[in-house]
Amino acid sequence: MTILVVGSVAFDTIETPAERREQILGGAANYFSLAASFFSPVQLVAVVGDDFPQEHLDLLQGRGVDLTGLQRVPGKTFHWSGRYGENCNERETLATDLNVYADFRPTLPLAYRAARYVFLANIHPELQLEVLDQVEAPTFVAADTMNLWIDTSLDTLKKVLGRVDALLLNEGEARQIGGTCNLLEAGRAIAAMGPKTVVIKLGEYGAIILQGEARRFVPAFPLSEVVDPTGAGDTFGGGFLGYIARAGSTAPESLHRAAAVGSVLGSFVCQDFGIDRLKSLTEAEIEARFDALTRYAGYDPAPLFA
Amino acid sequence: MTILVVGSVAFDTIETPAERREQILGGAANYFSLAASFFSPVQLVAVVGDDFPQEHLDLLQGRGVDLTGLQRVPGKTFHWSGRYGENCNERETLATDLNVYADFRPTLPLAYRAARYVFLANIHPELQLEVLDQVEAPTFVAADTMNLWIDTSLDTLKKVLGRVDALLLNEGEARQIGGTCNLLEAGRAIAAMGPKTVVIKLGEYGAIILQGEARRFVPAFPLSEVVDPTGAGDTFGGGFLGYIARAGSTAPESLHRAAAVGSVLGSFVCQDFGIDRLKSLTEAEIEARFDALTRYAGYDPAPLFA
Numbered sequence: 001m002t003i004l005v006v007g008s009v010a011f012d013t014i015e016t017p018a019e020r021r022e023q024i025l026g027g028a029a030n031y032f033s034l035a036a037s038f039f040s041p042v043q044l045v046a047v048v049g050d051d052f053p054q055e056h057l058d059l060l061q062g063r064g065v066d067l068t069g070l071q072r073v074p075g076k077t078f079h080w081s082g083r084y085g086e087n088c089n090e091r092e093t094l095a096t097d098l099n100v101y102a103d104f105r106p107t108l109p110l111a112y113r114a115a116r117y118v119f120l121a122n123i124h125p126e127l128q129l130e131v132l133d134q135v136e137a138p139t140f141v142a143a144d145t146m147n148l149w150i151d152t153s154l155d156t157l158k159k160v161l162g163r164v165d166a167l168l169l170n171e172g173e174a175r176q177i178g179g180t181c182n183l184l185e186a187g188r189a190i191a192a193m194g195p196k197t198v199v200i201k202l203g204e205y206g207a208i209i210l211q212g213e214a215r216r217f218v219p220a221f222p223l224s225e226v227v228d229p230t231g232a233g234d235t236f237g238g239g240f241l242g243y244i245a246r247a248g249s250t251a252p253e254s255l256h257r258a259a260a261v262g263s264v265l266g267s268f269v270c271q272d273f274g275i276d277r278l279k280s281l282t283e284a285e286i287e288a289r290f291d292a293l294t295r296y297a298g299y300d301p302a303p304l305f306a
Numbered sequence: 307m308t309i310l311v312v313g314s315v316a317f318d319t320i321e322t323p324a325e326r327r328e329q330i331l332g333g334a335a336n337y338f339s340l341a342a343s344f345f346s347p348v349q350l351v352a353v354v355g356d357d358f359p360q361e362h363l364d365l366l367q368g369r370g371v372d373l374t375g376l377q378r379v380p381g382k383t384f385h386w387s388g389r390y391g392e393n394c395n396e397r398e399t400l401a402t403d404l405n406v407y408a409d410f411r412p413t414l415p416l417a418y419r420a421a422r423y424v425f426l427a428n429i430h431p432e433l434q435l436e437v438l439d440q441v442e443a444p445t446f447v448a449a450d451t452m453n454l455w456i457d458t459s460l461d462t463l464k465k466v467l468g469r470v471d472a473l474l475l476n477e478g479e480a481r482q483i484g485g486t487c488n489l490l491e492a493g494r495a496i497a498a499m500g501p502k503t504v505v506i507k508l509g510e511y512g513a514i515i516l517q518g519e520a521r522r523f524v525p526a527f528p529l530s531e532v533v534d535p536t537g538a539g540d541t542f543g544g545g546f547l548g549y550i551a552r553a554g555s556t557a558p559e560s561l562h563r564a565a566a567v568g569s570v571l572g573s574f575v576c577q578d579f580g581i582d583r584l585k586s587l588t589e590a591e592i593e594a595r596f597d598a599l600t601r602y603a604g605y606d607p608a609p610l611f612a
Contacts, residue, residue, distance in 0.1 A: 088487035181394035183510075184530040204489075205511040208528065217525040217602050222514065224490040243610070256605040283611050294607040296523050299562040301600040304549070305589050 001245040002066075003036050005029050006045040006106050006131045007121025007144075007234075009052075009070070012274060013081035013094075014230055021228075024274040025056045026080060028121040028144065031231035034278045035238025035265040036119075037063040038286060040245040043112045045069035045131070049077040049100045059279070068109045075100045082230070091229075108134040117245040119237060120164070122146050125156040132163050140250055142166035142241055143195075144234070150176050158193055165250070166197035168237050174200045183208060184215070197255060199240065201233050209259050214252035218259040221267035221293050228273045232266040235278070239265030260297075264289045307551040308372075309342050311335050312351040312412050312437045313427025313450075313540075315358075315376070318580060319387040319401075320536055327534075330580040331362045332386060334427040334450065337537035340584045341544025341571040342425075343369040344592060346551040349418045351375035351437070355383040355406045365585070374415045381406045388536070397535075414440040423551040425543060426470070428452050431462040438469050446556055448472035448547055449501075450540070456482050464499055471556070472503035474543050480506045489514060490521070503561060505546065507539050515565050520558035524565040527573035527599050534579045538572040541584070545571030566603075570595045 012026030033042045043066040050072065061067060076099040083092045106127055108115075113136050120128040120143040128143060135141075141164045149157050150173060157177075161167060167190060171183060177193075178186025187198040187210040200208045204226075206219035240262035247254050264286055271277045318332030339348045349372040356378065367373060387401040412433055419442050426434040426449040434449060441447075447470045455463050456479060463483075467473060473496060477489060483499075484492025493504040493516040506514045510532075512525035546568035553560050570592055577583045 086487075088481070175394070181392075182530060182532065184528050188530075202511060205508060206523075206525070215528055215602055216605070217512075217528075218605070219512070219523040219525065222490050222521055222523075224488060224494075226488065253606055257610075260605050261610065287610055290610055291607065294605070296521055298604040298607065299522070299524070299566050299600070300559055301597065301604065304563075304567065304593055304596055 001116050001248060002041045002043055003117040003119060003241055003245045004043045004045065004108070004112050004115035004135065005032050005036070005119040005121060006127070007032065007119075007123055008078055008101065009044075009046040009048050010078040010080055012230060013079070014228055014273060015083040016228055017084065017086050018227075019273070021273050023079070025059070026231065026274055027078065028231070028234040030060070031234035031269065031275060032119060032121055032238035032241075033060060033065045034063055034275055035235040035269070036242030036245070037065055037238075038265070038281070038283065039239070039242030039261070040117070042066065043069060043115065045106050045108060045112065047071040047073060047100050047104045049073065049075045052077045069107070069112055071104075071107070073100050084229070106131050106134075116140070117241060118142070119241050120144065120160070121234065121237070125149050125153050125160045128160045129156070129163075132160070140165050140244060142168060142197075142237070144168045144237060145173060147173055147176060161190070161194040164195050166199060167195040168199045168201065168233075168240070170201045170203065170233065174198070184210070197250070199259065201236060203232075206263060207236065207259050209252075209255050211252055211255060216252060216256040216259065218256065218263045219293070219297050221263055221289060221296070223267055223270060226270045229270045230274065232270050235269040236262035236266035239263075260290060260293055261286075264293055307422050307554060308347045308349055309423040309425060309547055309551045310349045310351065310414075310418050310421035310441065311338050311342070311425040311427060312433070313338065313425075313429055314384050314407065315350075315352040315354050316384040316386055318536060319385070320534055320579065321389040322534055323390065323392050324533075325579070327579050329385070331365070332537065332580055333384065334537070334540040336366070337540035337575065337581060338425060338427055338544035338547075339366060339371045340369055340581055341541040341575070342548030342551070343371055343544075344571070344587070344589065345545070345548030345567070346423070348372065349375060349421065351412050351414060351418065353377040353379060353406050353410045355379065355381045358383045375413070375418055377410075377413070379406050390535070412437050412440075422446070423547060424448070425547050426450065426466070427540065427543070431455050431459050431466045434466045435462065435469075438466075446471050446550060448474060448503075448543070450474045450543060451479060453479055453482060467496070467500040470501050472505060473501040474505045474507065474539075474546070476507045476509065476539065480504070490516070503556070505565065507542060509538075512569060513542065513565050515561050517558055517561060522558060522562040522565065524562065524569045525599070525603050527569055527595060527602070529573055529576060532576045535576045536580065538576050541575040542568035542572035544568070566596060566599055567592075570599055
């Protein structure tokens with residue numbers, strides 16, 4: 001089943017202790033689309049400037065991403081720049097140049113409006129609402145957000161929450177929206193605002209999936225080297241929703257597998273700069289790492305005191 | 307199989323945002339012993355002052371803990387005092403009064419020297435070595451440590467590492483000893499110093515168990531309220547080693563189950579002050595939570611792309 005995603009396609013400039021890369025392909029919707037494309041066709045809604053090279057479009061189309069909804073307008077593409085310190089992937093944002101995103105209004109091509117699976121990547125909640133207004137009868141809508149919108153547009157964000165099935169967010173954001181340190185309680189508070197499913201991403205530790213009283217955990221796949229963690233959360237989201245759309249199920253067990261797929265995809269993307277590792281990634285590699293993650297996470301459930 | 311444990315038995319004064327408790331039963335070896343006692347008999351080596359009440363000794367003996375090796379000397383019992391802030395269990399140590407531990411030399415009763423399973427709780431590495439000198443032919447020795455000994459007595463600590471099978475430590479300590487942010491690499495560096503098994507405790511996230519190239523993850527059991535996290539790491543250790551001694555196996559799958567048991571015990575202890583929750587804990591409750599943790603952690607390993 002096809003997934004509709006709305007969010008940023010961007011240029012990233014990334015500095016790690018080892019290396020610096022300028023103006024590489026980035027953006028939440030881009031990471032999401034490439035990851036999801038291993039499981040489901042993707043329809044992308046985004047905007048780029050006239051400086052955006054054809055090769056990036058070819059890459060997305062080559063992975064089966066429908067670009068009918070990608071606007072190309074005069075001006076510069078959204079640019080984000082960040083630096084990772086020596087101190088355990090601590091990240092500093094150096095620049096966020098919205099450029100063509102400053103005036104972006106998402107417009108869904110007619111063919112997109114029947115979308116059953118929808119991902120609202122991290123854009124202004126007002127725009128997330130505009131997308132929801134254009135989708136006819138979605139089966140499962142998931143959204144991401146960030147501290148900026150929680151700080152500046154909480155009321156609008158709450159309107160989004162009232163209309164989505166799932167919220168994906170990191171633990172700091174979950175504590176901020178939920179108003180408590182305790183992640184279960186934060187998840188419960190968020191669920192009360194609308195989304196029946198809350199996925200709390202814990203970065204290098206993994207993710208917690210909350211769905212009513214069902215709770216599941218998926219660890220991050222352990223890597224002996226993280227080259228560049230940029231986009232890992234969005235890639236997780238792409239694997240997660242991609243698997244859900246393919247499986248056609250949102251039962252707790254399916255969401256758990258979906259989060260494991262997200263964890264696997266997110267781990268691959270950390271092993272090279274930007275989206276580079278996704279370019280060569282194969283189904284066989286995904287399957288092998290999923291198996292390894294199963295062994296990593298799953299212990300013998302036989303009784304203890306028998 | 308009996309476990310020998312050497313470490314602190316103490317009085318703790320604990321302040322949480324909700325409540326303050328003075329001079330309650332604490333200490334790493336105490337938490338460890340009570341947790342391990344659900345799975346194996348325990349022999350305890352520690353020291354208390356003449357202010358230590360009989361009821362605490364009765365509690366330990368009631369759980370099958372052998373106190374032949376517990377010295378009772380004139381003076382005051384070791385006292386630790388700490389405060390948890392509103393900010394997500396951030397802990398501040400207010401006082402560490404060594405008292406009778408200042409002159410403590412561990413002396414093993416003859417009957418303890420044949421111990422097969424040994425846990426060296428977090429005491430000075432010099433004392434950990436003295437214990438090892440008195441044990442005849444242990445099967446599996448695990449040790450804990452802390453940043454204080456890493457900072458002040460690294461050479462002695464390395465001698466300990468050269469003589470133990472497993473090291474249990476938290477992620478900050480792992481990064482400090484291993485000299486790298488990356489936990490897999492830190493674990494590898496620590497293993498190269500001696501212990502074939504390295505257990506990195508991640509607090510509210512869980513624990514990573516490394517044993518050569520075998521890697522396993524156990525999540526922390528999610529709680530909707532943490533009353534007092536004091537001793538959770540030592541309780542984890544007690545469940546971990548208690549299960550290993552009972553199972554008589556240190557294969558990767560056994561260590562994984564053992565860590566899950568540690569996670570279960572560690573979660574219980576957080577649900578009340580000090581060791582209070584362990585007093586009423588039953589095998590049936592442990593078994594039920596172990597089952598719940600299995601569901602929380604284990605997803606369907608069937609192929610993704612079949």
